[in-house]
């Protein structure tokens with residue numbers, strides 16, 4: 001049973017008890033606490049509040065996985081792929097379906113160069129977390145279809161936009177055979193413009209089994225390449241191996 005369901009049950013039981021004790025006013029306090037808890041559950045993948053949000057491997061080996069969101073982007077993804085090839089480093093790319101439709105060759109290249117393709121919805125709407133199960137299912141299914149058509153392989157991992165979740169996210173993902181992936185280190189690479197600062201932020205949070213969130217979409221190519229270069233140097237200095245997400249979670 002999810003933490004969400006347990007919270008609902010506990011809140012309902014407490015409310016019944018308070019009403020039985022003749023103190024129905026306390027129900028407001030219980031409902032307020034429940035609302036705050038649900039809000040935190042929506043925003044924090046690491047809480048796994050509505051279902052199993054995989055944010056880190058439980059493995060104690062000094063291994064991490066790099067994940068890149070919001071591509072493929074013809075302005076930045078090719079430069080990143082060149083760098084990853086030079087460095088011999090695999091990564092996971094959580095792709096926006098609509099972008100895949102416009103960049104089929106680039107999507108195929110990501111796959112052919114040994115990286116993993118993940119589902120990041122079709123439209124990457126800011127309102128995804130308000131979608132009902134039907135619309136969400138359509139977003140995920142269409143993305144599965146376009147990625148499969150471009151690269152010949154269907155994703156098994158899904159990352160919701162901005163990491164926001166609700167019960168439908170886990171219900172729909174389960175129906176489509178997708179595991180829901182979060183992160184343990186958010187690099188903030190689209191907001192922090194200094195690559196060295198991004199690297200310092202990631203290194204300060206390093207732990208074995210970390211899943212590192214980066215972006216290959218909505219970021220200038222030069223900044224992206226400098227960030228990943230500097231990060232790879234520091235990861236090696238700290239004795240960490242970069243492995244593909246599926247290997248990290250195996």
Ligand SMILES: [Zn+2]
Nearest residue numbers: 069070161162
């Ligand atoms: Zn995204």
